[in-house]
Amino acid sequence: MKNTKKNVSEDKVYVLKRSSAPLTYMLSSRNTRRSPLLYFDGEANKPLRYARNQQSPFEDEQDGNAIIEPILFEEGFLRVPKTNPVLQSFLNYHPGNGEIFDEVNNERDATEEFDVMNFELDAQLLARDLTLTKLESIARVLYGVKVEKMTTPELKRDVLIYAKKEPKDFINLVNDPMLELQDKVVRFFSASLLSLRNKNKDVYFNLKQNKSKMLTIPFGEDPNYIIASYLQSDEGIESLKLLENKMKK
Numbered sequence: 001m002k003n004t005k006k007n008v009s010e011d012k013v014y015v016l017k018r019s020s021a022p023l024t025y026m027l028s029s030r031n032t033r034r035s036p037l038l039y040f041d042g043e044a045n046k047p048l049r050y051a052r053n054q055q056s057p058f059e060d061e062q063d064g065n066a067i068i069e070p071i072l073f074e075e076g077f078l079r080v081p082k083t084n085p086v087l088q089s090f091l092n093y094h095p096g097n098g099e100i101f102d103e104v105n106n107e108r109d110a111t112e113e114f115d116v117m118n119f120e121l122d123a124q125l126l127a128r129d130l131t132l133t134k135l136e137s138i139a140r141v142l143y144g145v146k147v148e149k150m151t152t153p154e155l156k157r158d159v160l161i162y163a164k165k166e167p168k169d170f171i172n173l174v175n176d177p178m179l180e181l182q183d184k185v186v187r188f189f190s191a192s193l194l195s196l197r198n199k200n201k202d203v204y205f206n207l208k209q210n211k212s213k214m215l216t217i218p219f220g221e222d223p224n225y226i227i228a229s230y231l232q233s234d235e236g237i238e239s240l241k242l243l244e245n246k247m248k249k
Helices: 085-093 106-128 132-149 152-165 167-174 179-190 223-231 237-248
Strands: 012-016 024-027 038-040 045-047 071-074 077-080 101-103 194-197 202-205 213-216
Touching: 012 085, 077 085, 106 152, 106 167, 132 152, 132 167, 132 179, 152 167, 179 194, 179 223, 179 237, 213 223, 223 237
Parallel strands: none
Antiparallel strands: 012 077, 012 101, 024 071, 038 045, 071 077, 194 202, 202 213
16 A cells, blocks of 8 residues: 655565565666656656665656666565665655555554454354344345255354355345345245246246236346345335235235
8 A cells, every 4th residue: 555654764575466476576667658657746747766876766856867776576575674765765656556566564464354353253243143033034145945955053054154254245234124125035936936037137927827027137236136126116015015925825
């Protein structure tokens, strides 16, 4: 993440963001027509150039005796001592900061990791304390008709695993006011009151006296969520009542 403050009072380490770093990687170190290297200061684009014998990383603030040096990451890392403040400043303003490389910040990384672990824990505690009815609703939305063949311990285990792997999605699902309605949609399909046709693009009623089309699922959308949204609308509320009455019989 780019830091707008020139905090150059300590040794710093930078790491390439790519998952598989080469043995040696040369970072662009000067602005050219072919490969622009600019920093926008809020008013204008300022050309960057790293020269160790200069006081500034900006070319227009350097004298005519700039000595250009390559910037090399070795095995994915670049260590810059506090005795080289101009390189630290250059890397701070470099457009690749946050895209090509990051400054190693152990305190920040530990804080982010702690936040993720807390989020995972919150999700798992929420999953553990679900009522059986809510557990079944969550599982039906996640796994569909498969739930009817699962034992309670199996449901608890699978939902807990999902909560750990996808804590944000799980917490959002539990708190989603549409959850109950999505659960009903799954049960409507399970009871064969609804069916999908045309490569799962279209939803049809599957009632004895009603085989009409309900709606078309927009590309890339979750069918259960789209159907639930329709059924709670003014246009779909009568269809919901009809399907609920059929489920009771």
